[in-house]
Amino acid sequence: MATPSDVSDVSDSVAAPATAAAPLTKPSGAHGTPETELPPIVPRRRIGRGLSATAALLVFAMVLVSVVRNEAFQWDVVGQHFTTAAVLDGLLLTLWLTGAVMVLGFLFGTVLAVMRLSANPVLRTLSWGYVWIFRSTPLLVQLLFWFNIGALYPTLGLGIPYGPELFTIKTVNLLGPTLTAVIGLTLHETAYAAEVVRGGILSVDPGQTEAAQALGLSRRRTLRRIVVPQAMRSIVPTAGNMLIGTLKGTSIVSVLAVHDLLYSVQLVYNQNYQVIPLLMVATLWYIAVTTVLSAGQYYVERYYARGSSRGLPLTPPQRLRIRLTALRARLHTLTAPGTR
Template sequence: MRLTTDPAAPPGTAPAAPVPADPASLKVVPARHHARWAAALVVAVLVAQFAHGLATNPVWEWGVFGDYFLSETIVQAVWVTLQLTAYATVLGFLLGTVLAFMRLSRSPLLQTVAWSYIWIFRSIPMIVQLVFWFNLSALYERLGVGVPFGPVFWSVDSDSVVGTIGAAVIGLSLHQAAYAAEIVRGGVVSVDPGQLEAAAALGIPRLRQIRRIVLPQAMRAILPTAGNEIIGLLKGTSVVYVMAIGELFYQVQVVYGRNGRVIPLLLVATAWYVVLTSVLSVAQYYVERRFARGADRTPPPTPLQRLRNTVRSLRAAAARREEPVVPPKTPSAVRPKTPGENR
């Protein structure tokens, strides 16, 4: 150890702190996070208790859960749920995209109509909209085609056109379109307007600007929120039980209404919703990764790629352990030459 002093320091000042001659001789003391370890211990105990309760509590009735999880009735109900989600997603986002560009239009009429639609359909609960569309025939007995405010050339009974499934799809789609419009509008607004100005200066048509310049960049902002909205729609399809449609939650209610096994049947519905939302989350991850290629040229590896890399590294490490250890060759002792040897 040695003491260092500043020659320019005024006399009478305290000497500087001792500086070790070798920094490697310093003792490294790791930081201790006692609160973090205590919180981790509490969480681990709670998780263990929850898992123990799932495994030992007889009320869960895992045997009944296994009997109904892949039963024909439940699988058909899952298929109906997926159909409702797919139809409402496609139709809702198509209509929502139109509404978003109507709000971005310079026409006051289009802006007002789009804003009013979004305001109304976001204000009314989904279950109220579904019941309204289910009773559409009470408001309009027949639907027809003709001259506006004039004669009708062709008409049909509304019940034959809008059935129970049709009313559910219409209600879900119109409700979803109000939220999709704001999602799409937010993504379009996030694109730098200077790019549109440059495209217009190059003479690119307006529709091609939107299709080739705006939307590919807006998708990076649209996809995370849109993925959450689709997952919410998947779970929101359970509301159509008020229309007696055989989706997942309705069929679960029918089954436990017959046999009285409420808890295991609700667990069946919960497990299926977890599986379906997990699949949608994985699809959202890969779609977001695809549209992020323009901004991130070297994206991080996917979980599957990480798993493959880990397996390869483990195999390489195991192969290195199995290789025989060859001792290094030691150089032979150098013998001094005698005076008579050739140099």
Template sequence: MTISQTAAPPERRVPKAIQAVAVRHPGRWIAVAVITVLAAMFIHLLATSSVLHWDVIGQIFTYRTVIAGLGRTLGLTLLAMAIGLVGGNLLAVMRLSRNPVLSAGSRLYIWVFRGTPVLVQLFFWNFLGALVPTVGLGIPFGPTFVTWNYNDLVGLFTAATLALGLNEAAYMAEIVRAGITSVDEGQTEAAHSLGLTQAQTLWRVVLPQAMRVIVPPAGNETISMLKTTSLVSAIALEDLTRAGQDIASRTLHQIPALVAISLWYLLLTSVLSIGLYYVERYYARGANRALPHTPWQNVRKNLLGSKRATVTGGTV
């Protein structure tokens, strides 16, 4: 007869507490110190410079010719981007077409307009009247029914709009093409199996999915176009930049005029950036699990996060 003995349970060992040591980032503090010093130097320069006359900057900022130039700048930006968007979509569809003539024509257009400077194209459209004195409507190589003088038909504003818009169409074509090709081909095949035509598939299935790829670079192109319009001052069009140059030449306040004009461009680009952010956020629906925070939500999150960290640090 054997007697079974129960083995004693092993002694539990309590693990030692982990002493976590925060990783030090000396490079960050050096960068913060450098940025702080540079910011302080810049603020000191703005406050003590004898060249910056802030009262003059305020007067130039709201001057009548500056406001008029601002309106032309905004008009050029809107019209040029409208031409660029419409033309870019057409060129992208032509580029992806199976018709070799349409595809080659689109490639040739993009090659020419992307390969020449915008300033050269501005001069070209402005002086095209020397090559084509009259513009008419009629039968090709036949009689002409109505004719106009080119310089009367195409003024400075129209020439600038055509140059900027047609140039933008070449860049937008590549952006739209990249967005269309980013959509899986199975989407097109599924749409065709449901009986949708090629145009219906492109408009209802492909483009809505491609917009999340198209919108961010298109927004950058819009902001870039706002600043590119300053080149029209080279053909004596009174835009925002030209208005500032004229005031600087009359009053000899070059730096205040440049600062006032720069403030207008910064204000406009900031407004555009906020608007484009919400457009991009709208088309991001379905692509991400959660929509990105708005700027106001980021501010609230950072403020509340810092407050909570402070409270937690005080109670430990």
């Protein structure tokens, strides 16, 4: 038969585990309810990431120092010719060629894309054949072909079929180097722009078009208000890459003696024999313009990303503001009174 003292010993031994676990809880609140104390969160140490970043920064610093301190670049000569009239005239012609070719290329490319998506087999075949031919031949071959088009067609005329001609003009007088460059680059760009536009249109869910037709919207309005805005999410990134590629690709027209940026630089270093500094002038201008175009592409992509399921990407100023806020909060925590 158990005595009262034995019962108290058993109760004490049963309550012992609860007493041992007491440090994991603490009273909180007005009612004194126990609250579990969570262990501190320690960020994971990524040693490999830090070592790789340090090695990359070290290599970058070594390359930067070697470029800056290398006297063969002749940075003083680069500064002298960076804003000369000849270089700036070539830069303006390069920008004009890039803008004209991109506008005309996407204008004609959109027509080809619509033809490719048409139910008419003749239009589909002609559009496919154009894209096939101009994507299969190098750009330099196309430019040289158009530059020598006078050998095939010495004169161009307009008149009545099988009747008298109203007027004729010699091809040599009509197609100069600059116009030849515009024609060759535009025809080449049209083939790629057609595929970009076609791919963007095909990326839109067909259910969008079916829903618009169910609402009674016309085909043109459906294309303009529903299909194109959604297709631009796929078109803009590729079109931005094409724009930058066209900017750099215009340098190939220097073989036609078109006074673009590269040809203007070549004329200068053929006179003073400062080849490396003048090439650095052209390189820096290409980098500067490409940087501006890349920034514009980023904001255009962000504009057409509205309404998608994912949130809008942060702009560089917004990212900088968030990092500065986090840094300010961390400094405030470290300098707060009572912080060890």
